[in-house]
Amino acid sequence: xxxxxxxxxxxxxxxxxxxxxxxxxxxxxxxxxxxxxxxxxxxxxxxxxxxxxxxxxxxxxxxxxxxxxxxxxxxxxxxxxxxxxxxxxxxxxxxxxxxxxxxxxxxxxxxxxxxxxxxxxxxxxxxxxxxxxxxxxxxxxxxxxxxxxxxxxxxxxxxxxxxxxxxxxxxxxxxxxxxxxxxxxxxxxxxxxxxxxxxxxxxxxxxxxxxxxxxxxxxxxxxxxxxxxxxxxxxxxxxxxxxxxxxxxxxxxxxxxxxxxxxxxxxxxxxxxxxxxxxxxxxxxxxxxxxxxxxxxxxxxxxxxxxxxxxxxxxxxxxxxxxxxxxxxxxxxxxxxxxxxxxxxxxxxxxxxxxxxxxxxxxxxxxxxxxxxxxxxxxxxxxxxxxxxxxxxxxxx
Numbered sequence: 012x013x014x015x016x017x018x019x020x021x022x023x024x025x026x027x028x029x030x031x032x033x034x035x036x037x038x039x040x041x042x043x044x045x046x047x048x049x050x051x052x053x054x055x056x057x058x059x060x061x062x063x064x065x066x067x068x069x070x071x072x073x074x075x076x077x078x079x080x081x082x083x084x085x086x087x088x089x090x091x092x093x094x095x096x097x098x099x100x101x102x103x104x105x106x107x108x109x110x111x112x113x114x115x116x117x118x119x120x121x122x123x124x125x126x127x128x129x130x131x132x133x134x135x136x137x138x139x140x141x142x143x144x145x146x147x148x149x150x151x152x153x154x155x156x157x158x159x160x161x162x163x164x165x166x167x168x169x170x171x172x173x174x175x176x177x178x179x180x181x182x183x184x185x186x187x188x189x190x191x192x193x194x195x196x197x198x199x200x201x202x203x204x205x206x207x208x209x210x211x212x213x214x215x216x217x218x219x220x221x222x223x224x225x226x227x228x229x230x231x232x233x234x235x236x237x238x239x240x241x242x243x244x245x246x247x248x249x250x251x252x253x254x255x256x257x258x259x260x261x262x263x264x265x266x267x268x269x270x271x272x273x274x275x276x277x278x279x280x281x282x283x284x285x286x287x288x289x290x291x292x293x294x295x296x297x298x299x300x301x302x303x304x305x306x307x308x309x310x311x312x313x314x315x316x317x318x319x320x321x322x323x324x325x326x327x328x329x330x331x332x333x334x335x336x337x338x339x340x341x342x343x344x345x346x347x348x349x350x351x352x353x354x355x356x357x358x359x360x361x362x363x364x365x366x367x368x369x370x371x372x373x374x375x376x377x378x379x380x381x382x383x384x385x386x387x388x389x390x391x392x393x394x395x396x397x398x399x400x401x402x403x404x405x406x407x408x
Contacts, residue, residue, distance in 0.1 A: 012049075012152040013141035014095035014133060019053060026056045026090075030081050033063050034073060038156055045153050060084060069248045070274070074162050086127060096121050096131045099138040102186040103167050106175070110167075112252065114233075119194035120186075137183055204234040218287045218356070224262055232259060239288050240273055248274030262286065280356070287356050330368040335361055341372045349375075 018025050029046045031039050043059060050057035062084075064077035071079065085092050101120045108117035124130050133141065145152060159169045175182050208216070211223045224232065236255045244250075250273060258271045258279055270280040276291030339346040350360040366374040 012150060013136075013144055014093060015049070015053075015055075016145065016148065016150055018093075019055070025093075026058065028088075028092075029057060029059045030062045030077075030084075031059055032077050033061070033065050034077070035156065042153050042155070071249065072162070074157075074164075075249075082125075082127065082129065085129060092129045094129060094131055095133050095141075097133055097136055097138045097141060098183045098187050099168075099172075101134055101190060102183040103164055103172060105186045105190050106171060107164060107167050115193050115197040115200070116237075118190065119197050120190035122194060134187070200230050200234055201238075204231045204238060207231060208235065208238070218285045221262070221265055221281060221284050221286050224286055225265065229259070232262070236279075239279065243277040243288060243290060244273060244275040250274055282356060289356065289358055330366045330373055332364055332366055335363050335365065339365070339367075339372055341365075341375055346372065346375070 015027065027046065027050055029043060031043050033039070046057060046059070049055075062077050062080050064073045064080060067076040067080060069076070104120045105118060108120070111117070121131060121134065123134055157165060159165050172182075179185065207227065208219070212219050219235075224235070227235065233255055236258050240250055254271070254273065261269050261271050261279070261281065265281060267281055267283060270278045270289070272278045278289045280287045280289050335346055335350065337347075341349060346365075347360075350363055353360070355363075363375065365372050
């Protein structure tokens, strides 16, 4: 409400987005009516979106699921988004993360600007300062009942912070200053990790030399794993506390074909002298019948050139599109050996699309890369995730 009235007082044109959560029906209805009335009286455009946190499968709490869905919703919209987090929110976050054993990223608290561009302009103001601003202008607001009851933050707010404030009244300012310093350290380490990933990774951005990873300083190695987890994990899951430690142990040992499974179905594999990020693969084999068109393999791009989009196709009469099977041969050679020579990992080779009539392989998409001629491949096949092209962006310097 303070952010709303401050923007109005500045004469700034803006819109309001209200999320109606599925946790407390009575309060959800009350807060929605309050927002609708306020925006109507103020001449501000309002959009209301329902958030179904209970339906997000995974191991997130309801509060965390709702938070994830709110920010994911913003990614589908255009514009500059502001949220009204305060200095008190920041202090509570730092204490909460400290009690949960967080590292630098967690203890850095609430970032003034998120990676997705969401801005928090009120982080330097305390909650009481903003309430006093509203009281002076006789502005009303609605208190969320979960603010002081029902979740971990509520316990920190109602039971822990009052005790700490008795001993140190300037605690919010102190913790905000500490969080800022830790964020600066974290941003430097993330930037160094990103530079390393670009220097030693393939153009694809999904594998790195094992020996170089083993030489990587531990703080950077942990952030490499965190970057991979962020790029490849699916919504609703978070890694358990010991998972990164297990991955570090795996890399230190360097055992061929050893792997660690991460939340959401992806994994980290050691194959020969490289470490690979293996994406989630729900199907062992995909197959399309005669005459099929368009997108056949979930997550597969078949295009005339890299990044060019999709190419529609029609299977020849009597032919099907399928992935490789044991015993397949092409041009008189073992297809298994031909594909192994491409340098792609097993989960790519085992899903390579080909046109087959009966037992005869008619076409292997991307086949010029299997031969010794100088022809450019007319099809680009990509089953491989790219951490460098995913939503793992280097921090702003």
